[in-house]
Amino acid sequence: MSQEPEFSPIAELAPLLRAGSLSPVTLCERILDRIHRHDGLLESYIHVSESALDQARRAEAEIRSGAWRGPLHGVPIAIKDNSFTADMPTTAGTSAPGIEFPLVDSAVAERLRAAGAVLIGKTRTHEFAWGTITPPTRNPWRQDRIPGGSSGGSGAALAAGLCLAATGSDTGGSVRIPASFCGVVGLKPTFGRISRRGIVPHSWSLDHPGPLTRSVADAAILLGVMAGYDPADPGSRDIPVPDYAEAVGGGVSGLRVAVIRNHFFERNQPAVDQAVEAAIGWFADEGARVHEARIPSLEYGLGAIFAIELSSSTAYHDASLRAGRSAGFAPDVRRLVQFGRFVTGADYLKAEQFRHVLMNDYARLFETADVVLGPTEPITAPPIGADIVALGPHRESALAATWRLTYPYNLTGLPAITLPCGFDDEGLPIGLQIAGRPFDEPTVLRAAAAYEKAHAWHEQRPRI
């Protein structure tokens, strides 16, 4: 164990838990103690499970009896508060009167529970996953900074050692944004890879569940448990789930790496460019075949995802709008849900047509590339309350900047991972984004794990 258990990757803890040299109850107590000490400041959890220790005791008894369920058995994992849980309330980040969610397990909670995980609590989300700030949660690396969002509670809790992994959902970047800002790994798998049953919808055709973890190997473990066909999710695909853990370990020699020079490198903070260029250089040094590419159509992406996301969100919230319940939404979210009414059906269809153009452009790119490398975020975590962020000489809306480099993989549904690749002068983490072909999470994980192993940025931890 390289660090205290609450800061160790699950892949390192699992053998200890299985062998009985680490007790799930001890691990759970340590995590609960950290939550008790730090979450008053960080506010990453909206609910901590009252049955966590009971779950840990049950896991311990099962492991002792020889019924080991796998690497998540006895591991405290947090669930984003937009995913239903049978034993904890779900709010989706809203306090609007009249909105309630059922006490049943989402597919994600059900699968993690069946794998023996201790579902330790519900992590905060930007209301209805419609934003990238996650108030009131703070970034563990600097508490005057946002954690990102919408899965901001998951990113903050994980970075602060308040869980061993967490779930998120990603409609325009909501797994990868907080993972990047909080210096952890975040994986948005291919559209249809993980069931969305029991997750409050944001935009049906863009929503992707995914794990936030301390290492790439842990992302492989969680994906293996979370992935699989579910006829209850109309977007779910019946494609076999490979052994992701096996994919982690290979090298990158011969790997064909594309770097999309437009869009992804146009307005980034200098520290971000520097860290990402160094990472690209490492891949080249290791024998990867790096080449530069352009996808000019990306210029139209923001309009397209806004049209789709606004339309879908407004359709979902239509009953609340009609009943006046949206009066209880936070002003930023209420505004977006109301704005959605100004998108026409014709706009929506043109956005969907653009999406096909972009998917075809990426498909052509992947004829000569195995993965695409670039930054996850053009910035590091901005100050709490900043509506505008600085990117070198440029200024940009914080919302537009934070999802600018992540949303292309929601429009296309392609798998994309973020992992730490450095820190800026203020000690804030920078994320490297690696995307791949549809359902080729193994190659994405392999490339990410090779980089991670050589750099070990993930062993850094915030001082809280």
Added chain:
Amino acid sequence: MSQEPEFSPIAELAPLLRAGSLSPVTLCERILDRIHRHDGLLESYIHVSESALDQARRAEAEIRSGAWRGPLHGVPIAIKDNSFTADMPTTAGTSAPGIEFPLVDSAVAERLRAAGAVLIGKTRTHEFAWGTITPPTRNPWRQDRIPGGSSGGSGAALAAGLCLAATGSDTGGSVRIPASFCGVVGLKPTFGRISRRGIVPHSWSLDHPGPLTRSVADAAILLGVMAGYDPADPGSRDIPVPDYAEAVGGGVSGLRVAVIRNHFFERNQPAVDQAVEAAIGWFADEGARVHEARIPSLEYGLGAIFAIELSSSTAYHDASLRAGRSAGFAPDVRRLVQFGRFVTGADYLKAEQFRHVLMNDYARLFETADVVLGPTEPITAPPIGADIVALGPHRESALAATWRLTYPYNLTGLPAITLPCGFDDEGLPIGLQIAGRPFDEPTVLRAAAAYEKAHAWHEQRPRI
């Protein structure tokens, strides 16, 4: 040959053409002569091919040389004027300045041409296929009546013996409406069965090409030629094309027939109800297992198809709207294209969600049924200029009435055929609609052919 060749089914003419006892040139001359004599009044064609006789001579030479291409070889077939043809101009029914279409063959024209058909002319369509009247075309059965639309030229030309078959396209009923009003057979196959390459789009997710023919056997012949995968149409499905001609000939004993009693029998003209009930009785008498069913969700269908059709049409015409070219559209079509801007993206998505509900309701119905029987139209062909039609004691917008019973099979994409099942007191034809499972055109054709053989309504012809 039961009648003059221009009123005979292709299935009867083909052996004569093949054997040389009927000359394609003679046949073409007779058709051209009829067009010359009658189309001044009917206005079913917007363009008659100048090369028709050349095409017929080439067919005759090929057949004589033993290179018979199949049952359409040397047969004059008309193409709806929204489908591109390399040798004839396409207008899609518009005279708006600034709108032009290329001189290339649509997939439908290409396939019919390759099968040896003589492409005799372009039949009129309601402008951009957005309507069910097809001005200025007249119904051959009574010239003060509309032919239906939008494939009204195809219906009128075929009924009047001005072609042997014609193509159409069907977004809310545009093949079946004119076929029903003109007393011919019209087949809208499953979504994805016939390529739409080179057909001016109306609503991508609702558009279906299909044939209008004199008999069910002829519909099987044309479908066999027109069907097949085409990667150039994103909606095209790569599913083998069965031998449809083989399907025509079986009986209906044991066939499970559902009759949806709501929606399809609520506001029909008495003559329509009477003719359709008689047809249902015939199926029961022949040993089909007829049962009654209800699909309550159909109540919401009109709102759904309007939201989808308006959004899609307005997205297609967006450039014309912005450039002011829509000022040249006919007032009814311009109004619909402009109205499309008031449909929100959220409305569009809710309509698509409804569509899935309806598809699932039909899928459940087809667990215990092989086909669904009902009327094609609640009315017979209304008078030219009538905006409101009478249905017994009810009054309804002509547009709403004409597509009320056809659009469910556009929303669901299910195959549906119309064939004559009687005449009202004014001598106007009534259509029987038979729908089936996705890609189960063989069963639909078998049921239709059995009914047709026992009744021979299709041997009636208008007095012009």
